Amino acid sequence: MNFYSSDAYLEALAATWFPGRRCQVGLFAAEGKLFRLVDVEGHGPMLTDGPRPGSYHFLDYFEHLEGAGGPGGARSIRWLPRVALEVREIQGPSLEEAPHSASVAVAPYVDWSRFRDWAAFQAHVVSRRGNLARDSKRRQRNLEKALxxxxxxxxxxxxxxxxxxxxxxxSQYVRSNLRDELAILQNVQMFRELWRRGLLVISSLSAGERLVAAHLGVVWQRRFSYWVPAYDRGALSFSPGRLLLEYMLAESQARCHSQFEFLLGDEQYKYHYATHRRLVGNLGTQPLSESLRKGARAMVKRTLSLHPPSLEKARTLQNRWAARLGHAAL
Structure with missing residues (x-):
């Protein structure tokens, strides 16, 4: 069971999005598999999909419960988005074959049981990108000289x-022309609530007196989630985000974690380190209303992508409304 199926996370999520409402974590059955979800009074089970109000960007993916028996007593649901469907070993340094379909995402991770010590992991990284360790040492020296x-x-x-x-x-969301997920007030409040409960691990890297990179993550049942990396763009030439990541990888192994999870996204840098990846997709039959909504959004996106200035304006307006309303407007 991963962190996103735990009482600790689900209760914090419900308290953030639906303060004052009664909620209960319970068992739900989809396609013969059992999942833990939080059911909120007047709302129903909190799922993960879509940017509409009431959806939750930082709920990464669900895992079904191993060895939990049959679905007796569990509530049945016809559709569950973002479910870990299977695991594949990563064979080499390049991105593997495309997932089964556009609706399947990937979540790479490091299985620490593959490495007897840090030197063995470093050899693995060299096999993926031969100059990475040397480049990191060079950037670290230059950063220390500068700051x-x-x-x-x-x-x-x-x-x-x-x-x-x-x-x-x-700032990174805006530069990348992406929806600003942290303009959604509840998302920031959720991280604060996790921190208040002692669940959030905030890692940092400073050079001299200046903070140059930080990360919001969590450890759950010996699995570390690499969740929200961020860095000072003024120090970009030194790759402070990568330097912090490599410190965190070493710490994760030293703390005897079982996995270092990069979570959703197949960014190239993850494949320099990861040993496996989860395929994440939908389980069950998607409601027609959800299919139509997604289709309409995709069509608007395709149209706007042909006119980059219009797309940028649409993103800017969306982020402004998200900040004003406290949630994503579209």
């Missing part, structure tokens, strides 16, 4: 680190 000695913290409790991580990530 001062590096200081890494696995769990940095300073409030300013949380605030900077959120601000940097929001």
């Amino acid at each position: 001062g000695r590096l200081r890494y913290e696995w769990d940095d409790r300073r409030p300013a680190v949380f605030d900077l991580a959120v601000a940097w990530k929001r």
Whole structure:
């Protein structure tokens, strides 16, 4: 069971999006498999899909319960989005064959049982990208020359680190012409609630007196989730985000975690480190209303993509409305 199926996460999610409402974590059955979801009074089970109000971008994916018996007593649901469907080993340094369909995403991870020590993992990384370790050492030396000695913290409790991580990530969304997920008030509140409950691990990298990278993550049942990486764009030439990631990988192995999960997304850098990837997709029959809504959104996106200035304006307006309303408007 991953973190997104835990009472700790689901209760924090419900408390953030539906404050004051009664909620209960329970068993739900889809396609003969059991899942843990949170059911909110007057709303129903909180699922993951779509940017409409009431959907939850940072709920990464569900895993079914192993060895939980049959679905007796569980509520039946016809459709569950973002479910881990299968695991595949990564065979080489390049991206593997495309997933089964456009509706299937990937979530790479490191299986630490494959490596007896840090040196063995470093050899694995060299096999994926031969110059990566040398390049990281060079950038670290240059960063220390420019700004001062590096200081890494696995769990940095300073409030300013949380605030900077959120601000940097929001800037990255805007630069990348993506919807600003952290303009959605509930998303930031959810991370604060997880931090308040002692669940959020905020890692940081400083050079001299200057914070240059930060990360919001979580450890659950010996699995570390690499969740929200952020960095100071002013230090971009030194790759501070990568340097922090590599410190965190070493710490994760030293803490005897079973996995270092990169979560959803097949960005190339993840394949420099990952050993496996999960295929994540929908389970069951998607409701017609959801299919129509997704189709309409895809058509609008395709049309706007032919006119980049219009797409940029649409994104800007969407982010403004999201910030004003406290949720994604489209």
